Amino acid sequence: MIICPLCFNKTSFTLVDGPDSRAYRECNKCRLIFTETRYLLSAKSEKKRYLTHKNGIKYKGYVDFLNQAIEPALPLLNNAMQGLDFGCGPTPTLSVILEQKGFKCDNYDPLFYPEIHEKEYDFVFATECFEHFFFPAIEIQRIKKHLKPGGLLIIMTETWKSTEAFANWYYARDCTHVSFFHNQTFCYIAEQFGFDAMESNNDRVMLLQKKEGEIEVN
Template sequence: MQQSICPLCGHADTLRYNAQLHPPYWQCQRCALVFLDRHHLLSAEQEKQHYLLHNNDLNDAGYRLFLNKLAAPLLQTLGNTTKSGLDFGCGPGPLLANMLQEAGHQMQVWDPFFANDPAPLEQQYDFISCTEAIEHFVDPLNEWQLWLQLLKPAGVLAIMTKCYPTAEAFSNWYYRRDPTHISFFSQATFRWLAAQYQLKVAFPANDVVIFSKAG
């Protein structure tokens, strides 16, 4: 089977990640991204319909607690002064943006399906949050470069996603079974990104990574 080009770093040296799986998943030997073969993606409409099945109730205390896993370390990083933020990939219910706004920050939201006004992508921010969205990106390099453009100097990027397990465990991993999850990261991938783009990186909790841009 022909190798797949890595959609994050563009490297051609990719190997099957658990060769028993079909459709195939590949692991980049440069940045360690694991990704679904791009010939097996859902259509945009199928993807949107899948998201509409999610129950992201703004009044759900459990969902708020889940998002606080990222919100708490992000707020600690931001300090006490009011900052401008963008919640990227907010989905149909922008609860995280509401939580950060309640904490005193000025928030904008953007999502390709549910909040795709281009205006929020035409300004810069003190911080960007992205919870449970990066694993959906078809071309993660595009979003990564966009984020770096949207962040002000000394800006903060906070991401929450599940880091992938060993190749053996990957086949039965529940997170992989979501048909919209197509790009999988590890701490090694995030460290590679930090080194590649001269960012500081921290892992304040499981599944949470915070990057800081130089001032």
């Protein structure tokens, strides 16, 4: 049975042509495009691929890339706040950039930094990780649990624009990319998970603020 890994819709999908041999479906409820579970890689294969990425503070291109997510968030942050880099990868970099600017930021990554403090943060960055989520609903709930009411979630992921363009989209050629979000998918996420969407002025950066008065039930 096919089930949308974000909104759990079980009945209404459109098959979408992708740029590789994987089968893709667009969920007609939340507009997530996702691959079938049989295409999901093992943790071992994923880890191997991530270790080939040249990331780190010494790579200017990568630092500039991450700054796209940091810049729109900066006016909303202050040095008393504590943050988390969710999905930091093998070489934490965003937290280093933030520390250089005077902000405290912990690291979490399911494969490389699996310990997560049981606390609520003022802000959470999730840069280039939403597209790797096997089950976005579970991960978003998890992120939300680690955010204070009024806390900021900064997401960076490239959004899909049209199914025609998806058929040749470079972003879907990476076999570790399995969930693809439309702008409307983020409207669904904001509404469903209790966030207010804010303007970021960058097409691949989404700023979501957890609503005040949202109480977590474990």
